[in-house]
Amino acid sequence: MANSSAAAGASAASTIRLLLVDDHPLVRDGLRARLEAVPGFEVAGEAANAQEAHAQLGALRPTLVLMDVGMKGSNGIDLTSALLEREPSLLVLMLSMHDNPEYVQRALQAGARGYVLKDSPASEIIAAIEAVAAGGTFLSPAVSRRLFRNQTPRPLLSSRECEILAALARGLSSKHIAREMDVSVRTVEAHRQNIKRKLSLEGQAELIKYAVEHAGKPG
Numbered sequence: 001m002a003n004s005s006a007a008a009g010a011s012a013a014s015t016i017r018l019l020l021v022d023d024h025p026l027v028r029d030g031l032r033a034r035l036e037a038v039p040g041f042e043v044a045g046e047a048a049n050a051q052e053a054h055a056q057l058g059a060l061r062p063t064l065v066l067m068d069v070g071m072k073g074s075n076g077i078d079l080t081s082a083l084l085e086r087e088p089s090l091l092v093l094m095l096s097m098h099d100n101p102e103y104v105q106r107a108l109q110a111g112a113r114g115y116v117l118k119d120s121p122a123s124e125i126i127a128a129i130e131a132v133a134a135g136g137t138f139l140s141p142a143v144s145r146r147l148f149r150n151q152t153p154r155p156l157l158s159s160r161e162c163e164i165l166a167a168l169a170r171g172l173s174s175k176h177i178a179r180e181m182d183v184s185v186r187t188v189e190a191h192r193q194n195i196k197r198k199l200s201l202e203g204q205a206e207l208i209k210y211a212v213e214h215a216g217k218p219g
Contacts, residue, residue, distance in 0.1 A: 016040055017063045018129070019046070021071075023049060023071040041129070049071060053065070063091060067079065067112070076096075093113060097117065097118050115143050116139075116143075139169065145166050164177060165211045
């Protein structure tokens with residue numbers, strides 16, 4: 001019985017408790033149906049506005065909030081700031097129809113740990129939740145590309161080099177980038193070397209640091 005209790009406790013500790021914040025019931029229903037089917041995920045509750053989100057935060061103690069950016073009478077970005085002020089350890093993942101770089105930058109500055117588009121495949125939303133719950137960050141590929149395209153002043157990088165920087169910011173290895181872009185690993189490595197040379201970066205650590213910082217800050 002003791003072993004069984006310990007296993008149950010470990011399982012509960014590893015469960016990601018989700019709070020869905022969106023003013024469209026159909027969106028919440030769709031998310032709940034998809035996410036509750038994922039092992040290790042528990043949709044603890046839902047909220048349609050800021051008032052409900054604050055109430056649910058105290059009552060449910062979620063691990064992660066899946067937050068809509070634009071809601072009637074509420075701003076998901078401002079609500080993110082308010083919730084994190086109450087509960088600094090809370091994880092927030094933005095889920096939006098908008099890939100506007102300004103929204104993305106403001107959301108990240110407010111404390112969100114990721115930004116995913118609503119029309120992303122379910123697998124991408126699940127990957128984003130897992131990445132953020134594990135202590136990382138996540139940006140939809142389309143969001144990353146727009147962030148880098150809208151940097152000012154722009155570094156003298158090609159569009160492919162900007163895509164690779166965006167992929168590095170998402171934590172992808174050269175092997176994964178090569179598979180995603182349908183090129184060879186050698187080609188990706190060559191682009192990485194060119195990026196370091198153009199930006200005067202020393203080593204892989206500086207390259208990754210630059211990629212992450214420039215994906216989350218305004219240019």
